[in-house]
Amino acid sequence: MSNFSIFALARNAMSYHENWQKQWRSPAPKASYDAIIVGGGGHGLATAYYLAKEHGMRNIAVVERGWLGGGNTARNTTIVRSNYLWDDATHLYEKALQLWEGLSQDLNYNTMFSQRGVMNVGHSLQDMRDIERRVNANRLNGVDGVVLTPAQIKAMVPIMNTSSSLRYPVMGASFQPRAGVARHDAIAWGFARAADRLGVDIIQNCEVIGVQREGDQVVGIETTRGVIKSKKIGVVAAGHSSVIANMAGIRLPLESHPLQALVSEPMKPILHTVVMSNAIHAYASQSDKGDLVIGAGIDAYVGYGQRGSFPIIEHTLQAICELFPIFRRVRMNRQWGGIVDVAPDACPIISKTHIKGLYFNCGWGTGGFKATPGSGWVMAHTIAQDRPHALNAAFELNRFNTGHLIDEHGAAGVAH
Numbered sequence: 001m002s003n004f005s006i007f008a009l010a011r012n013a014m015s016y017h018e019n020w021q022k023q024w025r026s027p028a029p030k031a032s033y034d035a036i037i038v039g040g041g042g043h044g045l046a047t048a049y050y051l052a053k054e055h056g057m058r059n060i061a062v063v064e065r066g067w068l069g070g071g072n073t074a075r076n077t078t079i080v081r082s083n084y085l086w087d088d089a090t091h092l093y094e095k096a097l098q099l100w101e102g103l104s105q106d107l108n109y110n111t112m113f114s115q116r117g118v119m120n121v122g123h124s125l126q127d128m129r130d131i132e133r134r135v136n137a138n139r140l141n142g143v144d145g146v147v148l149t150p151a152q153i154k155a156m157v158p159i160m161n162t163s164s165s166l167r168y169p170v171m172g173a174s175f176q177p178r179a180g181v182a183r184h185d186a187i188a189w190g191f192a193r194a195a196d197r198l199g200v201d202i203i204q205n206c207e208v209i210g211v212q213r214e215g216d217q218v219v220g221i222e223t224t225r226g227v228i229k230s231k232k233i234g235v236v237a238a239g240h241s242s243v244i245a246n247m248a249g250i251r252l253p254l255e256s257h258p259l260q261a262l263v264s265e266p267m268k269p270i271l272h273t274v275v276m277s278n279a280i281h282a283y284a285s286q287s288d289k290g291d292l293v294i295g296a297g298i299d300a301y302v303g304y305g306q307r308g309s310f311p312i313i314e315h316t317l318q319a320i321c322e323l324f325p326i327f328r329r330v331r332m333n334r335q336w337g338g339i340v341d342v343a344p345d346a347c348p349i350i351s352k353t354h355i356k357g358l359y360f361n362c363g364w365g366t367g368g369f370k371a372t373p374g375s376g377w378v379m380a381h382t383i384a385q386d387r388p389h390a391l392n393a394a395f396e397l398n399r400f401n402t403g404h405l406i407d408e409h410g411a412a413g414v415a416h
């Protein structure tokens with residue numbers, strides 16, 4: 001195929017995508033629905049899609065205060081993997097990864113899921129012990145993973161500085177070959193289009209400002225476009241879950257933090273996998289457009305401003321330049337922040353509440369993008385059946401009463 005036709009194809013695909021976005025008209029909300037999903041990010045749209053597809057519910061609305069996928073779904077660094085430590089988390093993320101593997105076909109929309117592998121670098125003996133433990137736990141759960149030596153890392157990523165004289169020497173890494181990256185807005189638009197085809201009403205510019213109850217039963221929401229009635233309401237509003245919970249008189253064990261990322265100018269392909277390091281608080285991949293996609297850990301303070309602070313960016317870029325000296329003169333193009341809600345055990349909450357018909361899906365912290373299809377799939381089951389699926393039973397709110405926390409700080413950390 002000549003270059004010309006490749007560009008023409010790309011242009012056609014882009015203009016189709018853009019035209020479709022412009023033509024999207026949010027319907028006026030109906031007076032009532034069988035279920036309402038609050039939040040038009042990837043997780044909310046996936047929940048609506050699977051409610052319609054797997055559970056036959058069609059009278060559903062997704063209400064979004066801004067535009068589809070304008071929250072964290074559009075702001076993340078798109079790392080998809082399933083190599084968490086504990087069984088409950090691994091099974092949930094692995095379900096998501098398996099759905100990712102067939103998602104473009106299922107949605108008939110190219111999610112650009114690219115299984116280029118994810119490498120987690122270790123810089124100390126303790127890092128390496130943790131990495132070996134995690135890889136062994138993954139393999140016992142049937143999840144792919146290997147431990148790499150510095151020589152194997154160098155062979156895979158020749159531009160990485162693996163010198164033993166580094167401040168944080170590279171002592172090895174874990175590698176999950178089936179992991180990778182995807183296109184963030186495609187997941188929102190893919191689920192939106194597929195849900196729309198099944199009859200779901202997707203209503204933008206519709207902010208939830210109140211939750212209506214009759215006794216212990218939820219009966220509707222107050223929005224900037226009026227009251228909408230429903231006896232099943234699923235809140236999937238990452239970063240703002242506590243605000244909406246507050247409207248229903250519920251206090252969630254979550255903190256909302258800024259999390260930022262940045263991308264460079266585009267370059268020829270040079271980094272063919274995702275490289276992450278918990279210890280130095282940085283990670284990088286190269287997008288299909290050629291820009292480096294770089295991220296860090298959360299900003300330590302709480303807040304709702306969708307921007308980050310400078311020390312984090314500086315610290316992250318220092319770390320990236322130490323690992324990849326070749327990137328020292330690369331210019332950064334854009335920087336932005338999202339707001340993530342973090343639970344005390346770095347694991348999500350996908351749960352019923354003591355208010356009948358009110359469900360929450362939140363607390364994904366720095367790492368919910370990878371879970372998008374799996375999260376929507378189990379949330380749809382929880383709402384439709386009014387009980388958790390086996391895959392999210394361990395992620396109910398009552399774990400904060402029983403103390404059965406699933407501590408994934410080691411696997412979540414900066415490493416999304």
Ligand SMILES: Cc1cc2nc3c(=O)[nH]c(=O)nc-3n(C[C@H](O)[C@H](O)[C@H](O)COP(=O)(O)OP(=O)(O)OC[C@H]3O[C@@H](n4cnc5c(N)ncnc54)[C@H](O)[C@@H]3O)c2cc1C
Nearest residue numbers: 039041042043065071072073076077079208338368369370
């Ligand atoms: C910089 C950054 C990097 C990240 N990198 C990764 C990564 O590499 N891999 C990974 O797995 N995860 C990553 N994450 C986390 C990931 O982005 C999130 O966990 C995930 O996108 C959450 O999806 P969501 O659909 O729940 O949230 P969102 O996309 O944020 O959707 C929630 C929606 O709810 C809406 N909403 C809020 N309040 C209201 C209201 N009152 N009424 C109506 N609507 C409301 C918001 O406008 C928003 O659109 C990253 C996040 C950030 C910020």
